[in-house]
Amino acid sequence: xxxxxxxxxxxxxxxxxxxxxxxKPISGHNSLFWYRQTMMRGLELLIYxxxxxxxxDSGMPEDRFSAKMPNASFSTLKIQPSxxxxxxxxFCASSPGDLLHSPLHFGNGTRLTVT
Amino acid sequence: SQQGEEDPQALSIxxxxxxxxxxxxxxxxxxxQWYRQNxxxxxxxxxxxxxxxxxxxxxxxxxxxxxxKKSSSLLITASRAADTASYFCATxxxxxxxxxxxxxxxxxxxxx
Numbered sequence: 001x002x003x004x005x006x007x008x009x010x011x012x013x014x015x016x017x018x019x020x021x022x023x024k025p026i027s028g029h030n031s032l033f034w035y036r037q038t039m040m041r042g043l044e045l046l047i048y049x050x051x052x053x054x055x056x057d058s059g060m061p062e063d064r065f066s067a068k069m070p071n072a073s074f075s076t077l078k079i080q081p082s083x084x085x086x087x088x089x090x091f092c093a094s095s096p097g098d099l100l101h102s103p104l105h106f107g108n109g110t111r112l113t114v115t
Numbered sequence: 116s117q118q119g120e121e122d123p124q125a126l127s128i129x130x131x132x133x134x135x136x137x138x139x140x141x142x143x144x145x146x147x148q149w150y151r152q153n154x155x156x157x158x159x160x161x162x163x164x165x166x167x168x169x170x171x172x173x174x175x176x177x178x179x180x181x182x183x184k185k186s187s188s189l190l191i192t193a194s195r196a197a198d199t200a201s202y203f204c205a206t207x208x209x210x211x212x213x214x215x216x217x218x219x220x221x222x223x224x225x226x227x
Contacts, residue, residue, distance in 0.1 A: 004157070033214065033215075035217075042217065042218075042219050042220065043158075043203070043217040045214055045215070045216065048213070048214055055213065056213065056214065091157055091158070093157075093158075098213075099146070099207055099213070099214070099215055101163075103148060103150075103160035103163060104148075104150075104158070104160065104205075104215060105160070106157030106158045106159070107157050108155075108156050108157045109156075109157055
């Protein structure tokens with residue numbers, strides 16, 4: 001079990017550039033979550049998918065953020081255009097079932113710095 | 116918005132001592148989970164306690180849940196330097212197991 005795999009581990013970009021974060025969930029997990037972590041706001045849920053379908057994107061901060069899950073083994077979170085306030089650690093997590101019985105399995109995150 | 120608030124925000128102890136962290140939440144829950152986060156890494160699940168349970172053990176971990184007070188505690192006994200990490204509680208915030216909302220975390224430092 002390779003765990004949840006995120007890439008890149010670190011991303012440094014200039015304001016205005018497009019950023020794409022990638023996630024490969026654990027095989028067989030049917031729920032996928034994108035979180036953002038900052039010192040000021042802690043861990044925020046941005047969006048989650050169930051069976052590749054976006055269920056709740058109410059946490060996505062604004063239209064500059066978009067997420068896709070084209071198949072069960074891949075998801076992307078895109079920021080276009082990026083801004084310095086988007087600097088944070090972005091985590092992807094997956095779960096094999098509903099959260100009554102199943103915990104979240106987190107990747108090691110992508111640390112994004114927008115200058 | 117934060118569902119859980121951990122207390123204390125930071126805790127510093129010596130190896131061998133016990134560490135207790137508390138979590139308070141706002142809405143009715145179906146379960147509560149505790150996670151650990153080592154520096155620069157993702158969160159790791161520690162233990163899940165359901166709303167109809169009052170206490171749960173896993174190795175050196177003991178979790179209690181008081182739904183009347185909307186609070187939970189995590190006790191780590193005989194702490195080790197390797198327990199140094201941030202600890203978060205998370206609840207479903209009554210969403211019907213659809214998503215987890217995390218608290219603000221307690222930073223634990225265990226000194227040798």
